[in-house]
């Protein structure tokens with residue numbers, strides 16, 4: 001059942017209202033992949049990276065340590081949902097049934113998610129959605145796994161007559177929001193409790209690695225969508241590509257893709273949304289019609305000769321650089337069994353490559369949308 005833990009009175013995020021640290025929820029018990037399985041998947045051992053000279057560290061980038069960056073929590077709201085689990089010094093959501101998110105929910109990662117919102121909106125030329133919405137017909141909107149909540153907030157500003165509900169397993173969204181936005185705690189893999197035909201628009205952006213069953217997800221979206229309403233899903237490839245062979249096998253960027261690929265398999269929640277063509281298949285199977293999608297090449301870094309593409313790459317780079325360690329912490333620890341120090345060394349190598357203008361890599365962002373028949 002969805003719950004709304006927010007007080008509309010405080011301008012601060014829920015995470016900053018702490019008085020005393022709560023008891024931590026247990027970390028997930030997942031056995032890392034064996035060394036043989038890692039080798040078979042083309043994943044290089046941690047020693048490969050620790051044996052190489054380290055690239056210069058950008059001092060401005062490392063001041064936000066991965067350890068202990070989250071100290072204030074909402075202990076005063078004595079509830080298990082605020083008893084965040086800790087993995088290698090980073091915090092994750094509290095107990096929410098079977099929910100198991102790889103996204104840290106500490107301040108450093110929320111900041112990174114806010115930059116990511118801007119980076120993602122830039123990929124679609126500043127548009128929050130690509131569905132052909134008619135402004136006067138959008139009254140109720142659902143934003144699944146809202147993260148920083150910025151998409152919901154921006155959408156609510158653009159559609160002041162619509163009520164926007166953003167859901168997440170972490171109560172990290174701001175409380176100082178437009179009056180037509182509210183945030184609810186909800187696990188998108190659990191039963192959806194909204195009645196049939198409730199929403200004019202269901203937005204599901206960047207759900208890689210968190211969805212147990214994409215077919216069930218789109219079925220749920222179909223059920224709660226009003227006839228004539230739209231669903232939109234933005235998801236990425238798990239692999240990186242280059243048109244000119246400058247992305248080499250065994251590079252840190254290549255390895256990043258491989259670990260996410262294995263992580264998705266291990267957790268049973270894929271990151272390869274684009275590779276699996278799961279948005280189109282899921283929407284079709286659920287009954288959506290007029291399905292369309294746009295595949296966007298997102299440059300990794302600022303190498304692209306086209307100024308607009310380079311700007312898109314720059315913002316994505318900034319979003320990742322804001323917390324590389326947070327993006328890799330869960331998988332590199334839980335799936336590979338690496339220590340934080342080993343993961344940190346890898347992070348420095350990947351940052352160097354992300355800033356190398358000679359590596360012309362990109363990934364694919366697919367935005368797909370479909371309509372529920374009248």
Ligand SMILES: C[S@@+](CC[C@H](N)C(=O)[O-])C[C@H]1O[C@@H](n2cnc3c(N)ncnc32)[C@H](O)[C@@H]1O
Pocket residue numbers: 093099100101102103105113116117120144145146147148151167168169170186187188189204205206207208210
């Ligand atoms: C998946 S991303 C979403 C980002 C956001 N939709 C955007 O595009 O800016 C990160 C969020 O997903 C949330 N999340 C992870 N697993 C979830 C689940 N099972 N149900 C709902 N939210 C989940 C995390 O807590 C995190 O805040």
